[in-house]
Amino acid sequence: MDGQNSVLSVVGPLATNVASLRLITQALLEQSPWFYDPLVHEIPWRADHEAEIKATKKLCFGVLRTDGVVNPTPPVARAIDQVVKAVRDAGHEVIDWNPPSHRTLVDTAMDSWIFDGGKDVHSAFALSGEPMSPQVAFYGSLKKEFSGSEIAAVNVELRRLKKEYMDYWNSTSSKTGTGRPVDAFISPLAPFPAARREKYRYYGYSLYVNVLDYTSVVVPVTNVDKDVDHKVDAGYQAIDEQDQKHQDDCKCMTGRKRRRIRRRRRRR
Secondary structure (H helix, E strand, O other): OOOOOOOOOOOOOOOOOHHHHHHHHHHHHOOOHHHOOOOOOOOOOOHHHHHHHHHOOOOEEEEOOOOOOOOOOHHHHHHHHHHHHHHHHOOOEEEEOOOOOHHHHHHHHHHHOOOOOOHHHHHHHHOOOOOOOHHHHHHHHOOOOOOHHHHHHHHHHHHHHHHHHHHHHHHHHHOOOOOOOOOEEEOOOOOOOOOOOOOOOOOHHHHHHHHHOOOOOOOOOOOOOOOOOOOOOOOOOOOOHHHHHHHHHHHOOOHHHHHHHHHHHHHO
16 A cells, blocks of 8 residues: 555565676666655675675575465475575575564564555455455445554554564574674575465465565575475364465366366366
8 A cells, every 4th residue: 555664565576597686686776766765775796795705615505494374285395495405505504494483573574564544455455346356355345544543553563573683683693603604594585386376375484585675586496296295284283274285286286187177278
């Protein structure tokens, strides 16, 4: 919603390789965007930092295997394992990433989406007169707007959470073996590999990045293996009902339904 600055949205470039991302970022910074957007900090491309990183023989990464709210489904967990193995095979270190509660981060951030009581969403759908889509239908039940004091309280809490997370990040310097805090950390983007219609019900693995205002890069890793990835352990203990729904979405692609889809694709 326009004017909601508690959790900022960003638009990033899409590329087929890291070199292209570097090129577009450097090209954008060379245009001095801080002269046109008051929210952009004056940070030009720092060639000395790039050279320092290239000269570093060993980096250390954290790995967040679950945010404790919704566990990654089997194909996503397998992809994380592959990334960790690739990083270690390249000679770098990987340690577990056990930050402050992501549930608190997400719950607090969600408040910023309803500051206006849903007016922004209602006005957007009113432009065409179409019914509200199921993914945002909850806006129809909102009854009140946040007061100025309530918005300020959310912003104070978000500031506290950012500081808490920063302190945790800095504390990892005692575990990395490099003398520095972790250089970056590895995380799923979502608990599922792809979302089917009306099944994208959890945003926590991307929302926390917006809350913390961190730089992130999304990297495609592998493909779903139908013979391996749709097997949730029979003894799996769900975190709660929300987590169980996502695991069930993964399991529902097994058996007869999956075979029917495979045959349909062959006919095409």
